[in-house]
Amino acid sequence: MGSSGVAKRNNRYLGVTEPISLSGPTEFDVIKTRDLEKFLEDARLYESQEEAVSREEVLGRLDQIVKIWVKKISRAKGFNEQFVQEANAKIFTFGSYRLGVHGPGADIDTLCVGPRHATREEDFFMELHNMLAEMPEVTELHPVPDAHVPVMRFKFDGVSIDLLYAKLALWVIPEDLDISQDSILQNADEQTVRSLNGCRVTDQILRLVPNIQNFRTTLRCMRFWAKRRGVYSNVAGFLGGINWALLVARICQLYPNALPSMLVSRFFRVFIQWRWPNPVMLCEIEEGTLGLPVWDPRKNFRDRLHQMPIITPAYPCMNSSYNVSSSTLRVMIEEFQRGNEICEAIEANKGEWSSLFDSYPFFEAYKHYLQIDITAANEDDLRKWRGWVESRLRTLTLKIERHTFGMLQCHPHPNNFSDKTRLFHCCYFMGLQRKQGVPTHEGEQFDIRVTVEEFKQSVNIYTLWKSGMEIQVSHIKRRSIPLFVFPGGIRPLRPSRSAAVAEGLTVSKANVSNMVQAIKPSVTICDKTADATDEGTKQKHTITVASRIDNVVEMFESHKDESRKRKREEDHSESSADAQRLSNQSNESPENVAAPGGSGSSEELGICSADQASKEAEALAIKNISGSPSATLAALPEELDELDDFKLQKLAKNLTDSGNGCPEVHSTTKPAETLKGHYVANGAAQELEAAELSAPCCSAPPAATTQRKPLIRISLSSVGKATGKNA
Known part of the structure; x- marks a missing residue:
C-alpha cells in the first residue's frame, strides 16, 4: 500500500534528503520479517475482530452524541430552528488508532470539531461533560481543562477515550470537512491549534511514508520494544506514540524498499549515529501564511535548548519531544546501542527477535532510587491526583539536573506501582547515578533536599487539591526496593556470573x-x-x-x-x-x-551486505544526513561547543540576567565546559511554567572555587520528605 501521490517531491523521493539505499529485500529479509510478524502476533499486539467492531460502534455513538450536543447548545443560545437543524459537530481520530498500530485495550485519541459559537470552557467542558456524566455507559469521566492540550478522558462501554476539542471559525461544520488544509487554522485559538495538530500530523505521516503497511508493522514493533525497555512515555521525559511514529517514518523514507526486519535494524543503526540535537524531520519546515510560530532555532532561543528535536510535519511544525532531558536522552541512546547490537546478531543469524524485547531490569540497574508515594482519600481523588503528579514528575528530573549541574543523572520509571496493603496509593521510582566518566572525590555527596522541596511546592499548587492528597519523596537503596514492585511480590535473584558472560560482560x-x-x-x-x-x-x-x-x-x-x-x-x-x-x-x-x-x-x-567498507559508507551517509538535515536550518550553529569562548561567556551572562533563578557561572570556570552543562540544564528549565521559573533555586556555589563546575555537596540518604498540602 503506497502513500498519496501528493507526498512525492519534485526530486522523486520522500523526505528532506535522498534515501540511503533503494535496495530491495533479500530472501533472508523476507524470512526474518515473517519471524518478526509471528513474534508480534504471539505477543498479542493485534486486537480481535470483535474488539475492532466494538471500537467502531463506540466511535459512531460518540459522533451522534456530539451532533446532539451542538444542536442543544445552539438552541439554548437562541438560534432559529433552521440554524439548529444545520448545526453540526464531527469526530476525528488520530494517534495509534488512526495510524493503525493500536493494540487490545488501547485508548482511542479523538477530536471533536465544533462551530465558532460552541465554546470550550462552558459548552464542551460543562454541557457535554454533563451529558456524558448522565449516560450509564460512560464511566471514569475525568476532564482536564487546564492541560497543555485540554482533554476529557472517559470510558465508553469499556473503551478508553481521550476527547479533545477544536473550535473553528465556522458557523456550520460541513460533514466532509478536510482538516488537512492550513486554512482550517484561520482565527483559531492556541488550544484549538494544538488539538488539531494531532489529526493533521497523523494524516501527514501517512502521506509521507513510501509503504504504509511496512511502516505500520515496524512502528508496532518499535512501540512494543520501547514499552518493554521502559522508554515509552512522553510525560516521563522519554518518547510517546507520535515521537516513535515520526522516527520510524524517517527510517522508512531512508530505506523506502526495505521490509520491517531491515527497517527495525536500520532504526537502531541510524539513531545511534544521529548527531543530536540535530532535528529529525519528514519534510521541510514551512513558515506558512497565518503567522503561527514554528520550530526555528535560528529565531527562537528556547528551540536551541531542546535535547532531541523530532519535528512534526504539519503546519505549524513543532518539536514533539520537548520533554526529553539530558538524562532521558542518555537512557534512550544506551537502549539504541543495545538494540543495534542485538539486531546485528540477528542479521548474522546468531540471535532471536525475543532477545530484543527483554524487559529492562530497572530495579537492578541502579544502587540509588527516589521513591515518590502519593495517596488520596478515595479512588476518584487518587485518579485526579495521580494525573497531576505524573504531569509534574519530569520537572523533578529537570530540577535535579539543573541543581547538580548535570552531575547527578536521573532515570524515571515510566509506570506507577501500587501497594495493595494501602488504600488509594501508588508510587513512582527514579533511578539515580553519578554522571559516568567524571572523576569523583572521596566523600563527595549530593544534597537534593532543596530540590525535592521545590518539587513538592510545585506539586502542591494543584488547583483541585483536596484533603487527603499527599505526596512523600524518599531515597532508598536497591536492597530496600519494596516487594510490591516485583511480579508476585518476589524479589528476583541477582544475575549470576554466567548471565553476565552471556551478556558479553566478560572480565579479564x-x-x-x-x-x-x-x-x-x-x-x-x-x-x-x-x-x-x-x-x-x-x-x-x-x-x-x-x-x-x-x-x-x-x-x-x-x-x-x-x-x-x-x-x-x-x-x-x-x-x-x-x-x-x-x-x-x-x-x-x-x-x-x-x-x-x-x-x-x-x-x-x-x-544487505556484510562488507565492512559498505557499512562504513552507510555510516558516512547517516552522518551527512543527521548533520545537515535541511536547508531551512542552514544558518543554525552546528553545536553549542562549536561556539567560541566569547560567545559562551556572553550567553552565560544572558542566562543569568534573564532572572531564571539559577546560579551564575563564575569567571574562574572554563566557559566552554561549564556552559555546555549549564546551558542544557537551563534550557530544560525554561520548559517549566512561569511559576516554577520564579521559584528560588539552590544557593549559588562559593565565589572562590577552582572546580571546573560548581560543586554541591549531596547526601542521598538525607533526601527530604514532603507530605500534605501544607507540609
Missing part, C-alpha cells in the same frame, strides 16, 4: 587483579575491626567495604566503555578510506545506489 584477569587491589584496603580495615563489639562500628566499616566495591565496579564499567569506544574508533580508522572511496563513487544519488531487488554490488551503500 587484569581487571580482576585491579579490582582485588582496589578492594584490599577496605578488607584490611574490616578485618582489623572484626573483634569490635560496637555494632555501629561494624556497620560503618561494612558500608565502607561495600562502597569501595561499588566504586570498583563503576571503575570497571567505565574501563569497559572506554575499551569499546577505542575499538569503535580503531575500526572506523581502518575502513574510513574505503568508505570515502565508495561515497565518492556513489555521488549521493539514488540512481547510483542499488536498485530495488538488485544484486548488491560493492558500490551500493551496503544495506
